[in-house]
């Protein structure tokens with residue numbers, strides 16, 4: 015039988031305070047190191063498969079705007095939202111003085127768990143990149159049902175959440191150190207449930223296995239159209255990867271291989287994030 019551990023307190027304000035405090039560092043997350051740059055490229059290419067010029071898109075948890083800029087370049091009209099006032103303001107700072115700003119319809123504070131202010135089917139696409147659904151915890155089903163409700167029948171939800179198995183593999187050394195501090199029972203609970211609240215981390219989130227994403231989408235009345243890991247071959251071997259990145263032609267080829275490897279069913283659990291596109295079953 016699995017050992018029981020008491021769940022440390024984590025109220026709704028903890029994640030918001032984390033992102034308010036993180037501030038500008040979030041802008042650099044997808045550029046400062048090689049796994050981040052590959053993750054950005056995988057997310058960017060995945061998104062481009064679902065966006066058509068002229069579509070009206072709700073961006074949830076937009077942060078400082080890496081994907082706001084991408085959506086604008088793809089010709090979307092964007093309602094930019096986040097539940098952190100600091101991140102929303104950073105979005106205004108980073109996107110506001112660029113041509114992408116013309117594609118921004120509005121900026122609103124929004125918690126992914128409550129999209130009741132929007133009408134059924136009012137968006138062609140909803141983009142939830144970088145984990146808002148990983149911070150919804152007990153209200154994850156309610157959140158995803160809401161996102162599917164506000165999406166047009168021929169549209170969809172494009173999301174990424176934190177990956178349990180890929181994160182564990184990539185951060186094994188830190189996990190081993192942390193388990194020694196918080197206890198092996200708490201560590202077991204995290205690996206079993208994906209819920210980082212078991213270790214009382216400041217940055218607590220829900221990590222998912224690929225099969226749990228599939229189950230979540232089905233429970234919420236949707237179906238997964240396609241999925242991808244965020245990284246497959248790009249989380250280790252920094253020297254080899256730096257060598258590749260320094261040669262544009264070899265890097266281009268590597269990224270092609272990496273993006274298709276990430277979409278293999280056997281790779282889905284291998285990255286730090288899991289990307290998926292889902293559509294309401296009612297949409298057919």
Ligand SMILES: C[S@@+](CC[C@H](N)C(=O)[O-])C[C@H]1O[C@@H](n2cnc3c(N)ncnc32)[C@H](O)[C@@H]1O
Pocket residue numbers: 029030033040044074075076077078079080081095096097098101124125126127142143144145146149150
């Ligand atoms: C890791 S950042 C991702 C930013 C951007 N989407 C990207 O992928 O680069 C996560 C963002 O989600 C926001 N967020 C976290 N929980 C949320 C919630 N419950 N509702 C809406 N946004 C949330 C945070 O404030 C933060 O800006």
